[in-house]
Amino acid sequence: MNKKIVLPLLxxxxxxxxxxxxxxxxxxxxxxxxxxxxxxxxxxxxxxEPTAKSYQQIFQDSVFFGDSITEGLSFHDVLDEKNVLAGAxxxxxxxxxxxxxxxxxxxxxxxxxxxxxxxxxxxDDPTTxxxxxxxxxxxSIKVKLPQARITLLTVTPVSAEALKKEPRYKNIGDYNQAxxxxxxxxxxxxxxxxxxxxxxxxxYDADGIHFKPEFYVQLLELLKGQVK
Numbered sequence: 001m002n003k004k005i006v007l008p009l010l011x012x013x014x015x016x017x018x019x020x021x022x023x024x025x026x027x028x029x030x031x032x033x034x035x036x037x038x039x040x041x042x043x044x045x046x047x048x049e050p051t052a053k054s055y056q057q058i059f060q061d062s063v064f065f066g067d068s069i070t071e072g073l074s075f076h077d078v079l080d081e082k083n084v085l086a087g088a089x090x091x092x093x094x095x096x097x098x099x100x101x102x103x104x105x106x107x108x109x110x111x112x113x114x115x116x117x118x119x120x121x122x123x124d125d126p127t128t129x130x131x132x133x134x135x136x137x138x139x140s141i142k143v144k145l146p147q148a149r150i151t152l153l154t155v156t157p158v159s160a161e162a163l164k165k166e167p168r169y170k171n172i173g174d175y176n177q178a179x180x181x182x183x184x185x186x187x188x189x190x191x192x193x194x195x196x197x198x199x200x201x202x203x204y205d206a207d208g209i210h211f212k213p214e215f216y217v218q219l220l221e222l223l224k225g226q227v228k
Contacts, residue, residue, distance in 0.1 A: 055220045058227055059083055063105055065098070066090060066113035069156055069210065076213040078220065083107075091118045092133035096140065103144045109227060110141065110148050111191075115155035115175050116209070120168055127175050131182055138186045151189035151226060152179050157197060159208030189226065196222060 056079060063085050064070050070086035073079045082105065085098050092114050102110070118130035141150060154176040158169045176192070183190035196203070196218050203215035 055217075055224070056080055056083070058224050059220065061108040062111060062227060063102060063107040063109075064111045064113065065095065065102060066111075066153075067116050069116050070113045072211055072213075073216050073219075076216055078213060078216040086113075089117055090114065091121060092130045092137050095137055096133075099137075099140055099144060102141065106145065107148055109151070110145070111151045111153055111223065112138075113153040113155070115172075115179065119155070119171050119175055120166070126168075127171065127178050130175070131178050134179075134182055135186060138182075138188060149189065149228065150186075151191055151223075152183045153191050154179060154193045156193055156211070159204050162204075162208030191223065191226070193219070193222070 059079060060083070063083055064073055064079065066086045067090040068086065068088040071084060071088065073086075074081045074084035085102055085105070090098075095114060114134065115130065119126055121129060123129050138150060141148065155172050157172060158166075163169050180190050180192075196215070201218075203211045203218070205212055
């Protein structure tokens, strides 16, 4: 091959190689802030997120007592099953069936969340009917576990779609007011869960009644300060 042809080709190859190397340098520099941010995160500058294990430790002497909404705590593995005594269809009346089991677990603190099914009970005044049984349930727990601290939790709201399908859920607000009055009467603790929904957070599962795991994390975060 003619040397006059080879030389320009060689010079062209060198020029392209140098250009390619020049493009790599800005890319490496652009990655440095991201790497620095990762390194800062690794130093623990940001507070660590609570884990399921940490919640299990915090609530190790507690039992959450209730219906299928409460059952989500163990269903989603946010708490151990030993710390949750709940099931679908539980009402203040049917919860009496679990008193013996609750007594065996001997918790220091009991969080009770009932009402999602009570509101749907086929009677003329479901709230009054439920409160009568609720009061008896609390009195029975006090007798069996006199040292346990009892906290009543409000019924969680449902989605707009769920309300359309079941209009009786419109009574949740009135039911929760009755729960608050019952807590005052029985001299037990009361916690309103409505702040968890104040910012429009969408925790709902497909049915608009039950919840995703994120809800239960926020629930325990709200309640952890009450554990003695």
